[in-house]
Amino acid sequence: MRILITRKIHISSKILLENAGFEVISFDTNAPLDPQYLLDNIYKFDGILTCVSEKIDRSILLKANGRLKIISNMAVGLDNIDLDSAKEFGIRVFNTPGVVTGPTADLTLAIGFALIRKVKEADIFIREGNWNAWDPEIFLGRNFSSLVWGIVGYGNIGKSVAKRLSGFGMKVLFYDPLFNKNDKLAEYAEIEELLNNSDVISLHLPLNQSTTNFFDLRKFSLMKKSAIFINMARGGVVNSFDLIKTLEQKNIAGAALDVFAPEPIPLNHVILSFKNVLLTPHIGTATIECRREMAEYAAKNIITNLKI
Secondary structure: OEEEEOOOOOHHHHHHHHHOOOEEEOOOOOOOOOHHHHHHHHHHOOEEEEOOOOOEOHHHHHOOOOOOOEEEEOOOOOOOEOHHHHHHOOOEEEOOOOOOHHHHHHHHHHHHHHHHOOHHHHHHHHHOOOOOOOOOOOOOOOOHHHOEEEEEOOOHHHHHHHHHHHHHOOEEEEEOOOOOOOOOOOEEOOHHHHHHHOOEEEEOOOOOOOOOOOEOHHHHHOOOOOOEEEEOOOHHHEOHHHHHHHHHOOOOOEEEEOOOOOOOOOOOOHHHHOOOEEEOOOOOOOOHHHHHHHHHHHHHHHHHHOOO
């Protein structure tokens, strides 16, 4: 059986697949796979190990001509795959939960705290030669222990964020459409209450039909003007135009964004003009350990579920 690995990932995934008896086609170039390649060649493969950079839509799945049996996505989210069409054609789809949880939660705190303590602005201030003397009134942030942190989406990553926050003495609220019971780390709140009372809001919802544009102008209007917003979910969970309007009107204090719609964002995108916005290029899982574990997990999904 033949397996396609759609882009360059950790070599251990290919080794695992080959040791299990699969023929593996992979690439040495670290770039998204040309969609035309998938259209022209998908019928040659029994399984695909893919990444979020590849969109596996209906037009591609139709070209599989019934041969493709499994797609293993090296991610937790599956929004890059047409799940309805995959189900229709009998193609099983897998993801890589668990291994991404800790690193994504770590980055949530890293970019949130950097924004709260104005790390980006302070770094630029020094590099531009503006630091002439110690000043008691510049780059005033907040004590973490004085803040209320609201978590929207209380799955594995949301819970891990709450666990990490527990050591900072702050109150933690959460909202989740599927879970509404308090736990030892956080207190459940309806979304309006969470938005009204949180100083920091981090977003961890999956992207699907019910969550597309979940954060819109109405929800942003319920936030404190002193609050910051962190998106660690998917770009499509936030209405980008509404976020930009909110920032332009200074109705929130700032934002930290690891995901965007579209990705990558163009160089002329207006979001790049805001000094109170911290941007990272979808690196929630970008640790040496996690990327290897994700690649191996994705390979094992195929080995376990596609029998030679």
